[in-house]
Amino acid sequence: MCGYTLFAEQNKILMKIFTLLFLSILCSNQLLSQESIFSESFLTDYEIILLGEQTHGDGAVFEKKLAMVKELHEKGGFNLLVFESGLYDNFKANQLYSVKKEDVGIFKQSVGSLYSDTEVFQDLLDYIETHQELKILGFDSQESNLFDQYFLDDFKTLCTNNNISISKETYIELEKTLVVRDLESYVGNKKDSTALYDRILALQRKIDLIPKSNLETKVIVQTFKSVFSDLDFNLKSLQKEKIHVQNPRDKQMAENLTFIKETYPNEKIIGWGASYHFANRLNEFEFTEETENYIKQNFELLDSITDHSHMELNDEIEQVKSLRFAKPMGQILKENYGDKLFSLAFTSYEGNYLDIFHDNILPILNAPTNSIESKLIKQGAKEKLKFLENIDDKFYSSALGYIPLYANWNNVFDGIYFIEKMYPPIYSEYDSHEEKLLIPNKLSTVSGTVLDTETSQQIAYADIYYSDNNLSTISNLKGEFSISNSNKQNSYLIFSAIGYESDSVQVQELQKKNTIRLKKSNENIVLNEVVVTAKLKSLSAEEIIKKARKNIERNYVQTPYNQSYFFKIIDFNLKDSLSLGEEALIQTYNQKGVNGSNRPENNFYGEIQHLRNNTDKYDKDRFNNGIGSLWVVLNRDIILSKTNVLYRTSSYDLTNDGTVNYEGRKVYQISFENNSPGAFSTGYGYPAPENSHGKIFVDSENFAVLRYEHCIKRAAFVSKKTKNTIQYWHKIVQSYKNVSGMYFxxxxxxxxxxxxxxxxNTFLNTYIQIQKLVSNNIETKNVSVLKRPLIDLKKGFKKNTTDPFWNDRPIDLEIKIQENEECGEIKI
Structure with a gap:
């Protein structure tokens, strides 16, 4: 009896276990069914699946597409995720990642920021780290960061290894046209543009003959064709040639994706990009009065909430009508791959999206009653994958930019994924190291004015720094300065300026306000016994600049470092008043040291430590406005950026003006005049500069660049919207300082x-923007690694309106007008 009872109890326990297991399996299957987006047959039927998006500002779509990517990869064996981003950019990112020169974050440089700045993309990178077989690639002909940095060197190596000779002049022209895209000199010059095409096509024929024995060779050859097609598209657009929508770009993107498929014949591909590019037979849509009314409503909405200029209404309407000429890449790919390709659009009924062109959050307008969006809402759908194969009726859909178009949508896409409510993307936040980096607010400040001893004139841009630490500043245009006091009473504060003898004051002798007078130097000053017995070797201006360029790695730090700056930006106009005034203390991290680049901002990261502003405009502006434009300012640096006289020397006529004194050392003064002004040589693009000129000061012993002045005048142009004539001038003044043998x-x-x-031609107004960056401190040993890209410096920052840091630092936003017509210069 007891044995039977024990058996019965054991049986009950086993039954409970089996029941729990069954329920667990059942629940798992139900969960799997709920989470699965595609059927098993769908996952096996296709080799290419293109996932579109209405705009590039659809957060809910991004999240759904990530879920689809994971499912397609894990259940369907799709191992290539190909973004609407540069072909070469993403090849290079994979190459650097595979050899561990870069971590997975390198894809934030290879994939466009519209995607890579989002939390969804960060989730994707986290996923890729644990699913290494899934690769990120790109199909776009529009290249970006990594192309600018690496392509020409890779191209030159390929040609050298295959005995293809490229002259220095041709290499410069390739950099000017393919990388910098300085094309304006070719726009109105048929002879030069024809010659450019002949040289590029001749090169293309040569590299086509290279054996395609490895992946790198294949990609470089394909990239050369791809970027040339994009150059052709850009140049013809500048020449006002009639081009139907984006057909040339779409044709090349289709060729690039086909190239990827042929390069990886056994892999299945997921495409990630705009629905427009993935569409088929889009030209068959019908433009209706309903569509025109939606365009007008959207135009009025945008006009009411944005400060930015945008197209005229008629231009907006004509742009939509021009879709009747469209042949997107999806149509070309569909012709090539037929039933092996599935293109999926997305649409929504309500909510908001980010209009990336005007940086505004816009609402989705109510869909027409005879639209697929309205029908799905009536059916109670929240999310739904709608296959279009058997739907032959015409209906409205807003799958392209939230403008309803009337078409046989089964001819345009294979399916539409409906998400009831849209919202903008969520952008990544960055770990802030403020608790580690904040400079304690314990030091008082000393201030004063630096004057010429004989004339009492103010000395602008004088260097002020301590003898025993890296704290420094410079005087403003009125000779005024302010710097944190040193705790070491026996240290010295040193004052120096080019053309003057240096002076110093012991910290314990400094007052709250100081007047410092510097004597002009004797040009025949005896520096040391070597100079007494031997004259300086006579060098041409070109030789001096060449030596300065050659000695960059010796003179400027090549390892990671931190540098904090005071950065001030002021916007005002002469008829009204100050419209924006912001200043901040910013800590930066440069991960690769100081060297020339077409994209210097890529190596910089930063955090705002303290910020104050004088207007409410800060709260309205996003990342790159105000002090957020620091990355733009660093693009004007003579060592960091290649678009200046130091690197583009052949674009300038140089004159050696002799030597001046700086801190007891002889310094060459070289004047320069631009003989071919443009974006390639000045960094300022359309409209192209008319002329530019300036001075550069180079140490005669180590050939370090100490100071740089450049004035750029750009061609006048007529605003398409206002019909007003507009002209720009730019004045750059820069100095470098020596810290422990390296310059910063x-x-x-x-x-x-x-x-x-x-x-x-009646004068209306003058608008001025002043961006002033002054070094505060430098750290090269105990370096703090920051993770926020400098381009996102301002994003998400919450300013402290009662920050005590500014208590003894008066706002310096006084404006003193002093016009200089030669450079359009306004001094403050």
């Missing part, structure tokens, strides 16, 4: 002046 930015001051005239 001491000052970078950029003044942008805009003058506006009516269609009748």
């Amino acid at each position: 930015i001491n000052l970078l001051d950029v003044t942008n002046t805009t003058k506006v005239y009516s269609p009748e």
Whole structure:
């Protein structure tokens, strides 16, 4: 009896276990069914699945697409995720990642920021780290960061290894046209543009003959064709040639994706990009009065909430109508791959999205009653994958940019994924190291004015720094300065300026306010016994600049470092008043040291430590406005950026003006005049500069660049919207300082002046923007690694309105007007 009872109890326990297991399996299957987006047959039927999006600002779509990518990869064996981003950019990112020169974050440089700045993309990178077989690639002909940095060197190596000779002049022209895209000199010059095409096509024929024995060779050859097609598209657009929508770009993107498929014949591909590019037979849509009314409503909405200029209404309407000429890449791919390709659009009924062109959150307008969106809402759908194969009726859908179009959508896409409510993307936040980096607010400040001893004139841009630490500053245009006091009473504060003898004051002798007088130096000053017995070797201006360029790695730090800056930006106009005034203390991290680049901002990261502003405009502006434009200012640096006289020397006529004194050392002064002004040589693009000129000061012993001045005047142009004539001037003043034998930015001051005239040539106003960057401190040993890209410096920052850091630092936003017509210069 007891044995039976024990058996019965054991049986009950086993039954409970089996029941729990069954319920667990049942629940798991139900969960799997709920989470699965595609059927098993769907996952096996296709080799290419293109996942579109209405705009590039659809957060809910991004999240759903990530879920689809994971499912397609894990259940369908799709191992290539190909973004609407540069072909070469993503090849290079994979190459650097595979050899561990870069971590997975390198894909944030290879994939466009519209995607890579989002939390969804970060989730994707986390997923890729644990699913290494899934690769990120790109199909776009529009290249970006890594192309600018690496492509020409890779191309040159390929040609050298295959005995293809490229002259220095041709290499410079390739960099100018393919990388910098300085094309304006070719726009109105048929002879030069024809010659450019002949040289590029001749090169293309040569590299086509190279054996495609490895992946790198294949990609470089394909990239050369791809970027040339994009150059052709850009140049013809500048020449006002009639081009139907984006057909040339779409044709090349289709070729690039086909190239990827042929390169990886056994892999299945997921495409990630705009629905427009993935569409088929889009030209068959019908433009209706309903569509036109939606365009007008959207135009009025945008006009009411944005400060940005945008197209005229008629241009917006004509742009939509021009879709009747469209042949997107999806149509070309469909012709090639037929039933092996599935293109999926997305749409929504309500909510908001980010209009990336105007940086505004816009609502989705109510869909027409005879639209697929309205029908799905009536059916109670929240999310739904709608296959279009058997739907032959015409209906409206807003799958392209939230403008309802009337078409046989089964001819345009294979399916539409409906998400009831849209919302903008969520952008990544970055770990802030403020608790580690904040400079304690314990030191008082000393201030004063630096004057010429004989004339009592103010000495602008004088260097002020301590003898025993890296704290420094510079004087402003009125000779005024302010710097944190040193705790070491026996240290010295040193004052120096080019053309003057240096002076110093012991910290314990400093007052709250100080007047410092510097004597002009004797040009025949005896520096040391070596100079007494031997004259300086006579060098041409070109030789001096060449030596300065050659000695960059010796003179400027090549390892990671931190540098904190005071950065101030002021916007005002002469008829009204100050419209924006912001200043901040910013800590930066440069991960690769100081060297020339077409994209210097890529190596910089930063955090705002303290910020104050004088207007409410800060709260309205996003990342790159105000002090968020620091990355733009660093693009004007003579060592960091290649678009200046130091690197583009052949674009300038140089004159050696002799030597001046700086801190007891002889310094060459070289004047330069631009003989071919443009984006390639100045960094300022459309409209192209008319002329530029300036001075550069180079140490005669180590050939370090100590100071740089450049004035750029750009061609006047007529605003398409206002019909006013507009002209820009830019003035750059920069100095470098020596810290422990290496040179760092001491000052970078950029003044942008805009003058506006009516269609009748009546002067209307002058607008000025002043961006002033001054070094505060430098750390090269105990370096703090920051993770926020400098381009996102301002994003998400919450300023402290009662920050005590600013208590003894008066706002310096006084404006003193002093016009210089030669450079459109306004001094403050």
